[in-house]
Amino acid sequence: MIELQNVSVSYGDAIALYPTTLKLHQGQFTVLLGSSGAGKSTLLRCINSLHASQRGATIVAGLGNLANSRALRMHRRQTGMVFQQHQLIGRLTALQNVSMGRMGYHTALRSLFPLPAKDQSICLQSLDRVGLLHKALSRVDALSGGQQQRIGIARALAQQPKLVLADEPVASLDPATAERVLSLLHRICKEDGISAVVSLHQVDLAQRYADRIIGLSHGRVIFDAAPQTLDQASYDTLYEQVPRSSLSVPQDAREERLIDTSFPM
Numbered sequence: 240m241i242e243l244q245n246v247s248v249s250y251g252d253a254i255a256l257y258p259t260t261l262k263l264h265q266g267q268f269t270v271l272l273g274s275s276g277a278g279k280s281t282l283l284r285c286i287n288s289l290h291a292s293q294r295g296a297t298i299v300a301g302l303g304n305l306a307n308s309r310a311l312r313m314h315r316r317q318t319g320m321v322f323q324q325h326q327l328i329g330r331l332t333a334l335q336n337v338s339m340g341r342m343g344y345h346t347a348l349r350s351l352f353p354l355p356a357k358d359q360s361i362c363l364q365s366l367d368r369v370g371l372l373h374k375a376l377s378r379v380d381a382l383s384g385g386q387q388q389r390i391g392i393a394r395a396l397a398q399q400p401k402l403v404l405a406d407e408p409v410a411s412l413d414p415a416t417a418e419r420v421l422s423l424l425h426r427i428c429k430e431d432g433i434s435a436v437v438s439l440h441q442v443d444l445a446q447r448y449a450d451r452i453i454g455l456s457h458g459r460v461i462f463d464a465a466p467q468t469l470d471q472a473s474y475d476t477l478y479e480q481v482p483r484s485s486l487s488v489p490q491d492a493r494e495e496r497l498i499d500t501s502f503p504m
């Protein structure tokens with residue numbers, strides 16, 4: 240379990256996240272919702288203590304307060320991150336990119352040499368989990384957006400994480416591919432008992448996959464409950480009365496999903 244106690248973030252006089260207290264439970268798939276600038280990325284990054292201006296305490300079960308540098312190092316090692324723009328190195332192969340996930344387990348000097356066989360095996364297994372073992376030796380810049388995001392997920396898995404933080408992981412994908420990638424991430428997290436905190440803009444995806452939805456508005460948590468309790472009033476407050484239909488996946492993409500949920504992407 241991870242507990243944020245009065246965690247806040249400011250940029251000069253501007254408050255990006257007001258003091259926030261919440262607990263994240265092991266194995267839960269939590270989705271952060273809210274309009275642009277609401278504070279989703281800020282909250283997500285707080286869970287990994289990534290803000291220089293972060294205040295308050297973050298306590299991780301078994302490690303303690305992340306103010307302790309050793310606890311923070313251990314926590315980051317067991318926390319996989321997945322980004323909207325994948326953050327892969329295009330000229331390297333899929334396997335080389337996934338290998339980056341093992342770097343936290345070695346000293347900087349050791350990382351200059353080929354990974355031990357055990358680590359290589361973990362990387363290959365991670366590629367297999369996302370259905371891309373056959374692309375292990377392909378350059379990442381020769382892969383599709385959906386495939387690149389699956390490599391991003393494999394890199395996070397190579398860390399053998401207890402927690403995955405995913406910042407708009409499907410925002411740059413078409414609706415059908417977004418659904419497949421999120422479904423894959425969700426399935427793996429559930430199979431392995433990995434906790435996930437995922438920021439999304441697609442309310443319908445959040446309602447289908449989340450165990451818990453945390454809604455943010457202007458740097459404050461204004462909703463924190465199971466997805467089925469996200470009612471119209473909470474929704475209107477979250478999105479400041481943007482019509483719900485404008486945020487849903489188009490009907491034709493939904494139909495495509497029903498027909499074809501298989502790879503490749």
Ligand SMILES: Nc1ncnc2c1ncn2[C@@H]1O[C@H](COP(=O)(O)OP(=O)(O)OP(=O)(O)O)[C@@H](O)[C@H]1O
Nearest residue numbers: 250253254255273274275276277278279280281282
């Ligand atoms: N480096 C920064 N310097 C100054 N202000 C920042 C910085 N990063 C974020 N902010 C501000 O903090 C607030 C929260 O931003 P954040 O990126 O967390 O929102 P978000 O909900 O993730 O938005 P989006 O959905 O557009 O990614 C916004 O008002 C943003 O302008």
